[in-house]
Amino acid sequence: MHVPTHAALIAPRLSLASCVRTYVTRSTLGAELRVEQRYNHFPAGAFCSMTWLLQGESTIIRRGDESIHEPLPKLAFAGPQTLPSVSVNPGPVSSFMVILIPAAVRALADVDLAALVNRVVPMETVLGAAWQALGQAVAQAPDDATRVQLVEAFLEPRWSAVRQEAMPAADRQRYWVEGLALRAATSGVGQSLRQVERRIKQWAGLPLRDLRRLARSEESFIQARTAVESSTPNWSDIAADGGYADQAHLCRDTRRVTGLSPTELKKAVLEDEGFWLYRLWV
16 A cells, blocks of 8 residues: 655644744655655745654755755754755655754754854754753653644743844734734844844844845745645746846745755656655745
8 A cells, every 4th residue: 555755744833933943744654656756845034944754764965056965863953044955865754853943952952053154063963961961851752732732841941031032023023924924824232234243143043134135035936835736926027026126036045945946846846755845835
């Protein structure tokens, strides 16, 4: 009996929407996949993540245009990624991922995100004892629902204590709105510009221009969802609505974030098993 692959987004509780972007689950256990279907394509992104490789193995084999060989730790922490990446699973896998807002990571764990840009490291090398205990508890949990409960029980009191100082009210409101939209979708001081830029990079690990570019790209991917699922997208309209100078600007950013042009990305999302995360996100 053929078992399909499984992948899903799980929205966080709204009180954690400015801390947790989303949870991602993925399983190919029991699925009959060809070798080329065991690749996983990930876009660049400004967020951080904690990943549990619950069963199986995974190796990062490309970051941007560079071929690499980085086995994924069983419990991994990733900083912001300015380049798209590809991993491969030699056999069946089951994984659970928590995607985190960088400002929240900075406030909760005092992690130097600038030193973790485009890096994936063992969780215990950057997070303290309490986080490591959480990591072990999540790894031993029987199902995704229990994993989410464990993470949220850990984060809720900690984030509640620091979020007012860690994040401006406007940003908390924005993430709350985004969290609300995700829940709906998944259920069916100096003042100079230089000082501000420096502080943003310290908080998020990336300069403001990169954060804006990644956010704009994500918004355009989401806007293109209906077009990708139906007919030929009007990339000019999507570019204009997304704040790009023109269609060529959109194409350059899309290639920088994903490694593909918008048309190539559309085809890959529709036809390639390895682009499962893009199908979830957009």
